[in-house]
Structure formats: C-alpha cells, structure tokens
Amino acid sequence: MVRVLSAWLAQETSAMRNAVYALLPFMLTLANETFHAFRTRYFVEKARNDSKTNESVMEMESDPLSQVDILRIMLPALCHLTVEEKSRQILLEVKQDEVLLECLTFHWSIVHYKRPPIPKSERKKARTEPEPPIPPKLLEDMKDSRAAMISTCNIFMNITVLEPKLVEESPLFELLMKFTFNNLPELKSVQENLVLHGNMAVLGLLLLKQQSKRVKKNDFSICRYIQATIRFLWDAYVIDECNDPHALVVSMDYKQNWIELMELWFLGMQTMSAVLALVPWISEFAIESGWAEGIVDMLLKVRMGSLPANTKSAYEDFLCNLVEANNSVTQVLKKRDALTVCRNHRLMELGKKLFGD
Secondary structure, three states, rough: HHHHHHHHHHHOOOOOOOHHHHHHHHHHHHHHHHHHHHHHHHHHHHHHOOOOHHHHHHHHHHOHHOOOOHHHHHHHHHHHHHHHHHHHHHHOOOOOOHHHHHHHHHHHHOOOOOOOOOHHHHHHHHHHOOOOOOOOOHHHHHHHHHHHHHHHHHHHHHHHHHHHHHHHHHHOOOOHHHHHHHHHOOOOOHHHHHHHHHHHHHHHHHHHHOOOHHOOOOHHHHHHHHHHHHHHOOOOOOEOOOOOOEEEEOOOHOOOOHHHHHHHHHHHHHHHHHHHHHHHHHHHHHHHOOHHOOOOOOOHOOOOOOOOOOOOOHHHHHHHHHHHHHOHHHHHHHOOOOOHHHHHHOOOHHHHHOOOO
16 A cells, blocks of 8 residues: 555645645655665575575565565655655654665665675686676666665755755765765766766765865865766767767767756756855866866857857856856966857856956
C-alpha cells in the first residue's frame, strides 16, 4: 500500500494534502526501516558474493523489510514534498535529512563501482587479458542508484534553497557539502553520469553559498570540486563549427539530456555568480582554467543579436561578478577583445565594469 501511495504522490502534487501530511510520519518511518534493512542485505550479499547458501543471507531473505526499499520508491515524491512548507517541516522534524544523507552515501557506493583488487599472484596475468565486463545486474543497480542520487540531490537542493538559515547552521549540511566536494571529482566522466554530475555540482554550489563561512582556502577538496563544476558549466555550450560557425548551440554530449540539464546549468551559473561575491578567491580557478577567456572567445564568434536572452544574461552576470571578485581578470578579458563582445551582444553592465561609463 505504501509503495502504491508513494508512486501516486510522485505524480499527484495537490490532492488530499491534509491526509498526506497526516500519513507522512508513518510512511517515512516504514520507508527508513526498509531502507536500512535493504542496505544491510545488499552489503551482506555483496560481501558473500551472492551466496544463496549462506545462512546470514538466507536470514535476510526471510526479513520482509529487506525485500523492497520503500525509501527509494518515495524519493520522487519527496522531491515534491520538500517544496511544500508543511511537508518539509514534517521531514525535518523527523530528521529525514539524516537518513537521506545515508541514502545518498549508499547509492554512491553502487554508482562509484570499483573492481575488486586483483590478487598479487594473478596481476601479471591480468595485464595481458581484457577486463571482464561489469555484470548486467550490477549495471542495472548502478543505473537505478544514479537515478536515486539525482532525486536525493533534488530533495537536498529544495531544502537548501527554502531553508537557508537551517542549512547555514547545520553540521549535517556541512557533511553533505564535504560529500559533494570529495566525491564529484571522483565521478567517472562518462555520458551516463552527466546528469548526476550536474546535480552534484549545483548542489555543492548551493551549499557553498550557504556555508561559505566554513570554507577554507587551503582545503584541497574544494579546489578539485570547483574544477569539476567549472567543467560542467563550461562544456554546455559550443560554437556549431559544422553547420554554422557563428551560432551558439548546446553541445552534443548535453543535447540528449538538455531537458534535465538546462535548469541545472542556469541555476549553476546563477549560484556560481553569487558564490564569487562570498568566496572571492574561487575566481582564481575561473581565470587559471581559462574559462573566463573561453567565454569571451566563444561569444566573439557568435553572430550579433543571435544570443538567447537568458544565456546572455547568465554569461554577463557571471563575468560581472568575476570582475568584482578579482579585478585582475579585467586585463585578461580586454586582451581577448571583450569590447567587441560587449558591443555585439549589448552587454551593457559588463561594458561598464570593464571600460567604465
């Protein structure tokens, strides 16, 4: 029944709200119990190499709570429920955010699959043989866990945006921020991970905005995280060299998932701009990576008047905040002919920042 209700809540966002709020604590309690039981079973089976004869595995199979992870089924519904004030407060009162961080960590352990170490006696042989393919069951688990992580990131993004004071002071959200900083750079750069990459990158930026006072410049993890985030934002748009060398288009890698990635990209650009004002030294990464120059070089090729208004605004706002955070970028942009870019695309605010009134 809870499974059916969870699926319904993922689709229905307005009906019977009072009844939903009344049921929510019970649903979350059951969902959390099944998640913990399912997680334990998963790790036991993994450790025992799926041995069906092992007694502990057989005991887990007889536990009805371990059969289905109801929390996993509820995640899409929780994305909607965290937007609503009443249901969000219920989630926070029962400390659901703590379980969601456990959930995120669990699914990361599946997505970030590492092959077991090769015994020393077999390493020479392993070098001459191709790596065995990942088992189909594990590929399915990775796909499902990827989707679960995306939903969980969305839930945390909603809470971060709607409960800024809580997030600013919360040790749990500091742990979540460290999770994104440490793990985003480790995410394999493959097409299947692109949407997850975007979600983790933007979640990290939102958390960084709220917890900027906790960030230290000598923290190596933030350096790698910012580099990975810049890469996500940088690679979204390219010049269409094949069909029209004066047109800005979504890159091929992003195009097939652009419906999911578009909002993330704009939110990421907006939040990066805000973070620059709070943590100015992050500007060094945008300059040293060549991203700032890359934006100007790209816009220089774009046909006058053809830049979409929202994209133009995102780039201009970012470059303006970059100049505010680090004035040394002014000369860098001027050398790349930023004046022509400002004239061609009517970037009035950027023009004032770079060249004065």
